[in-house]
């Protein structure tokens with residue numbers, strides 16, 4: 405039976421398997437497993453040398469290299485999985501797990517492409533499983549305080565948002581193009597499974613594509629907006645209750661080739677307005693790689709300063725500045741914001757799996773946010789051009805060449821069927 409059905413009787417334990425066991429996967433699994441009703445029943449990582457740290461958590465749990473084999477072999481012994489792998493494999497793994505009735509905790513950005521994010525939303529609804537995106541700061545006091553303050557009307561209706569992060573789109577691997585020749589694949593690593601949906605390329609050596617440096621490369625990662633958009637834009641989406649698709653998106657950057665993302669970028673979104681915005685549409689501007697909003701926009705009081713990353717909510721009665729992630733403040737003399745408490749993002753998902761109650765940032769919410777984030781990456785291919793987006797049709801309406809970037813070509817054997 406699917407986990408959701410069994411879940412109604414699951415008053416004692418959630419049988420959990422962690423996919424991606426090092427890097428962020430290590431902390432995801434540990435924090436999920438720290439819930440007293442979680443039992444780790446399996447671990448999976450394409451690189452067996454990167455499973456050593458997690459094994460002591462459940463020494464009896466089998467370790468797999470291929471998530472599919474794990475799901476096939478363990479079947480109903482698994483109720484829920486975490487997916488903490490590089491961005492390009494989030495969708496193929498999470499969709500498969502949801503189709504088998506597993507609850508899924510998947511890292512941010514939810515997917516590498518806009519189309520994949522839409523499939524995740526559709527599948528989560530169809531399977532009726534409990535989902536959560538791994539943007540844990542969503543549950544942190546700073547972001548929750550900001551959401552409440554905006555909804556309480558501390559700066560009045562919002563007229564614009566500016567969000568920025570210092571991170572650059574490339575530079576982690578030190579390369580702008582594929583290395584001329586490949587290197588020997590370490591024995592512990594299944595490179596075919598690591599490449600997954602992307603076109604095959606030779607193993608590049610340590611820290612060329614993996615671990616971590618895949619963020620630079622268009623085939624695998626999503627640049628600075630992909631790495632941080634689902635964090636920084638999360639309180640924006642939550643506070644303003646944005647549930648519609650962007651109406652348009654425009655990127656300007658310092659240049660890119662066909663392999664890596666731009667070093668510095670500014671992306672301007674026009675989003676449908678909500679009950680918390682002053683107009684029927686809202687401009688959201690994203691800056692990265694050292695770019696940030698001007699002092700003229702921030703209008704700070706003496707003694708205030710802009711953080712290294714965060715958001716400015718421009719309101720009818722003043723601005724709220726939300727550092728990533730510490731408490732928000734306003735540029736209105738004498739006005740202080742009372743912090744609200746943090747929640748446990750990981751345990752919130754586990755509790756949801758056990759009770760059947762969907763937490764606030766499931767794949768419907770995370771899918772919407774990721775669609776916007778990845779639309780920014782579509783626009784990067786057409787710098788200086790405003791791309792108009794029809795979210796219902798999932799189509800760029802004024803540039804037919806742009807539509808191919810909403811999705812990707814899947815490698816044979818790693819296709820994703822539309823839901």
Ligand SMILES: NC(=O)C1=CN([C@@H]2O[C@H](COP(=O)(O)OP(=O)(O)OC[C@H]3O[C@@H](n4cnc5c(N)ncnc54)[C@H](OP(=O)(O)O)[C@@H]3O)[C@@H](O)[C@H]2O)C=CC1
Nearest residue numbers: 424426427428449450451454488489511512538614615616
């Ligand atoms: N929410 C947050 O604050 C953070 C979120 N993240 C997100 O977490 C995800 C992972 O990032 P990061 O930990 O830096 O990446 P890593 O490159 O370190 O990958 C994480 C682990 O997943 C393994 N892995 C890779 N592909 C697969 C696969 N197909 N099946 C099973 N295991 C696999 C890796 O093995 P190998 O070493 O062989 O690649 C590695 O052990 C990303 O989506 C990232 O955006 C990351 C950091 C913080």
Ligand SMILES: O=C1CO[C@H](CO)[C@@H](O)[C@@H]1O
Nearest residue numbers: 428512571619631632635
């Ligand atoms: O919050 C985070 C900290 O930095 C990491 C590396 O850039 C991000 O991937 C992550 O989301």
